[in-house]
Amino acid sequence: MRDLPARTALRCANSEIVNRHLMQRHESALALHRDHVPRLSGLDLQIVEGLRRDGIYVTSLAELGLPGSNEMLSAGQELAAGFAAEARRRAAQGQEFVIVSPDAIASRPEIFAWGLNERLLDIVEAYLGLPVAYDGVNLIYTVADGREAGPRCWHRDWEDRRTIKVGIYCNDVAAGGGPFQMIRRREPGHGGANGYRYMLADDAALAQRLGADYARDLVSCEGAAGTVFFCETAEHFHRGQPAHYADRGALFHSYFARSPRHPFFCERSGLSRSQVARLAGPLNPRQRACALWRRELSLPAKLVPPAGL
Incomplete structure (x- = not known):
């Protein structure tokens, strides 16, 4: 029931009249910001x-x-190591989405602030074509239990038309150790005038939506600690491959346009708005505006409560 307002708002946004209005507004914003x-x-x-x-x-x-990269990575590694036993306990109890607590993330401002580096913001803005919203950071802990559930199923992210995640491995990740995977092929007809609909997908669903040879476009990101991957997670099916041989800890910094199409599916870090304001306080005006993006939303958009994690 908690997610009912957000899901209702998504259905409204996908209605023909509202979707047409949102598309026109988006195109106008892109044109105004082009220069x-x-x-x-x-x-x-x-x-x-x-x-x-x-x-x-x-x-x-x-x-x-x-x-600040070394400090950010060291902080992430310390948090992941300290969380390992708790992560395994939660996974054994059936929890699908296992993350280091937002309070722990908030206690290490070097992790949050790294995601607001000006170069990162420039990269994301150049891709989106619009001012950037920074939705904070998760430290996702994948336990080597072989389960395919939650973010280990193929899915697309819900926050906006386009969403960028910057992932950083806290430990070496090899095949069988839960590497991040993405399918480069975009689904024809998803988004735009057709609206935005989301689902978890298995191999059969991917073959139906992307073509029987979709696996030719699968990218699996194995790499050492400190490997970084920039990924477009709203347009592309992706997952953390189920881990079998080793646990995986990875930081994910999240970005989308300053006025996202689905603000009610944002705020996925679990950080409270007061924690975000505190972490953003010492930063420069552009960085604060990116972190405090909700302040620029219209009143109707602010009224829909965000969905749960």
Whole structure:
């Protein structure tokens, strides 16, 4: 019942009249912001081109070279290690989505602030074509129990037309250790005038929606601790592959447009609005505006309570 208002709002947004209005408003916003989109070069441009072409670009913290990366990764590794026993207990009890507590994330501001680095914001803004909203960060802990449930099932994210996640592995991740996977192929007819509908998918559903040879476009991101992947998770089916041989800890920083189509499916980090305001307080005006994106929503959008995690 808690998610009923959000799901009702999604159905309304997908109605022909409302969807047409939202599309027109989105196109107008893109046109107005076109001359203000950051101009990129080097690796940052390669990342955006990779997102446009494939929906994913894999690199590393060392190659990115962002300040504070070592501190952010060390904090994530410490939190993951301290959470391991609790994560295994929760998974054994059947919990599908196992994350380090938002309070623990809030206690390590270097993790939250890393996601607001100006270069990251420029990359995301160049891809979206609009000012950026930063939806915080999750540390998702995947227990090596082989279960295919929750985010380990194929799915697309609900927050907006386009959503960017920046994932960072806290430990080495090999095949069988729960690597992040994405299918580069986009589903014809999803979104736009057809509206936005979401589902978990198995192999049969993917073959029906994407074509029987969809596995040719599957990308599996194995890599060492500090591997970074930029991924477009609203347009592309993705999952954390079920882990069999080793647990996986990964940080996921989340981004979408400043006025997302589905604000009632945002705020997925679990951080409270007061925690976000506190973490954003010491940062510059652009960074604060990205973190405090809800303040710019229309009143009707603010009235729909967000769905649960």
